[in-house]
Amino acid sequence: MSFDELYSEIFMEIYDHPHNFGTIESADLKSEDSNPLCGDKINIYIKIDENRRITDVKFTGKGCAISMVSASMLTDKIKGMRIEEVLAIKPEEVIELLKVPVGSTRVKCALLPLAVIRKATGINP
Amino acid sequence: MSDIWESIRNDFPILNRRFNGNRLIYLDNAATTQIPEYVLDGLMEFYKNSNANVHRGVYALSEEATDRYEKARETVRSFIGANRPEEILFVRGSTEGLNLIASSLGKYLFNGKKGGIITTIMEHHSNIVPWQFLQESGAELIFADIHDDGTLDYSFLDMIDENTKIVTVTGTSNVLGVIPDIKKIARKVHDAGAYLVVDGAQLVPHKEVNVNDLECDFLVFSGHKMVAPTGIGVVWGKYDLLEKIPPYMGGGDMIKEVHKYNATWNDLPQKFEAGTTNIAGAIALEKAIQYLKKIGMNKIEEREHTLTKMGMEIFDRMKNVTLYGPHENRASLFSFNIGRAHAHDVASIFDSLGIAIRAGHHCAQPLMERYNVTAMARASLYFYNSEEDVAMIEKGIEKVKQVFRT
Structure with a gap:
């Protein structure tokens, strides 16, 4: 894994200013999960319309740069998607989204946000 | 004195390994130690x-x-x-x-x-x-x-x-x-x-x-x-x-x-x-x-004491780094956090320099709760670590601080 790629300026910029960070009071779907390995914890709040299309999504949490950046990018990606489309997102797509090589141990950090989103939408990861 | 410890390093073939172009600096001895050829x-x-x-x-x-x-x-x-x-x-x-x-x-x-x-x-x-x-x-x-x-x-x-x-x-x-x-x-x-x-x-x-x-x-x-x-x-x-x-x-x-x-x-x-x-x-x-x-347990204890003292000096110097545990009478390991950086990011950045440290709750979650943290990074020494290995802790911390601007 190349360090300069993993902790690039762009990556750290997202970590410093994550998109969609916060809560939604009147969320239709919400969930939380943690990664026992490192204690990362993520809460997801989703608002959907009558067509089960995501109109808004926010997250809160505490964790490493990889999990936080993944949550930022993934919440960006799913906004406007239908629940069924969200459930079809594959783990590989999340890793691809991050655009950085993630080592085998840290993959769990990268995939935690996806797991929480799936949990919120009613499907276990 | 230092010659003895230098030759001891040669007993451990794994210490010659390189990762990402860097010499392996193995500082995860509290998790498991390396094995000499004799064993x-x-x-x-x-x-x-x-x-x-x-x-x-x-x-x-x-x-x-x-x-x-x-x-x-x-x-x-x-x-x-x-x-x-x-x-x-x-x-x-x-x-x-x-x-x-x-x-x-x-x-x-x-x-x-x-x-x-x-x-x-x-x-x-x-x-x-x-x-x-x-x-x-x-x-x-x-x-x-x-x-x-x-x-x-x-x-x-x-x-x-x-x-x-x-x-x-x-x-x-x-x-x-x-x-x-x-x-x-x-x-x-x-x-x-x-x-x-x-x-x-x-x-x-x-x-x-x-x-x-x-x-x-x-x-x-x-x-x-x-x-x-x-x-x-x-x-x-x-x-x-x-x-x-x-x-x-x-x-x-x-x-x-x-x-x-x-x-x-x-x-x-x-x-x-x-x-x-x-x-x-x-x-x-x-x-x-x-x-x-054959080395002598007292010699080992002395050696680790010397290396630990060196490590303590690094942590004393570093700003915005929290070291957990006592200043005196401590074993040869350092659990720490650096500013806002998560311990796993700290360990990944150390890894990029070839330094193997551990990050997480160290199978001591009640203790993590006691300190109100989810994780800590930990560098732990053994007698075969060199002064250069200990000095690399400082390099690692500096790199983390640079990346996280902390």
């Missing part, structure tokens, strides 16, 4: 020449394997100053050892009776969870606290009374590097008629230990934290006590007679060694002890 050769030699199952065979090869296995037991006995070789039980490691003690001593003490078990907030999960199992049998689990600097708050000694059955404490904290005063605890425990268990996983590899001096009733430790392979560890218990408590696992070798609905137990130590044990592991542990003794 690896010993392990291989046993398999090449003397491998057979022990105790049951009547042929010469099995007798030789048995003799070597029992000689390894004697080497361990002498290493920790135990009175009798039967007091040495070979197990997989400290975790299995603590489970054995909790199960067998628990059955003996809590058979329908209530009583207290005191442990500490800084214990490894392996010295918490096995005792939790006994809550079903009437045990009440009580946690001794620590001071903010990590040192044990000895006021728990006043809680020890006739209701207390067991006190179990680490010989050295795997997170804080705190070295509790076992003797001081032992006297109070024994005055109350209770038993003292010591988790020696982080103690025995680093300094000379004599169980009679420690005055505890049980001690456990793991081979793989003292230059032996994984899968071999030791329980030491007082002979009379091991005689009284029931066996842990049932199976071959631990029995005297088996009938359809009952069985009688073999003598010590076989009573606690059901099934085929890690025979070659015991031989390798003997080799590891020989290797450590």
